[in-house]
Amino acid sequence: MKKRATVICRRGKRILLVARSQSKWALPGGILKHGEHLSDAALRELKEETRLSGKSAKYLFQFRGAQKHHHVFYCDVSKRAKARASNEISRCRWVHLEDISQLATSAPTKVIVKALGEKRSGSRGK
Incomplete structure (x- = not known):
């Protein structure tokens, strides 16, 4: 099973998604x-796919998909930086967390975003 660095970038309640042409939306990574x-892979993939420079990559959790073992990182990016599709990526978009379930996304993307929401709400009371 291939290891994949998967990147979560957030701006408030929005999360960055990318897509290749004729493909479903997914989290940046590779x-x-x-x-x-x-x-390092998380920061490199983010830069290659969106031209965004992550300030750091904070490890969150892992998820085993059907073909890939996702190692999920949170990357902090400048508020002013613009995500621009690059390399094999043809589109990138900041999507409200509540809208992700309505989009055509890869199966791991939905599971990872849902897990992120559960981890966030689970830590509020501490």
Whole structure:
């Protein structure tokens, strides 16, 4: 099973999604290069796909999909930075968390975003 660095970028209640042409929306990210650290892969993939420079990559959790083992990171990006589709990505869009379930997304994207919401609400009372 391939390891994938998957990136969550948030601005308030919106999350960044990307898509290849003729493809479903997904979280930015990709497969690790040989010898690459997970956090480095997360920042590299974010930059390659959206031209956004993450300030850091904070490890959140992992999720095993059907084909890939997702290592999910939160990347903080400048509020003023514009996401621009790059490389194999043809579209990027900031989507309200509540709207993601209505979009055509990859199966892991829906599960990861749902898990993110559950982790957030679970930590509010602490």
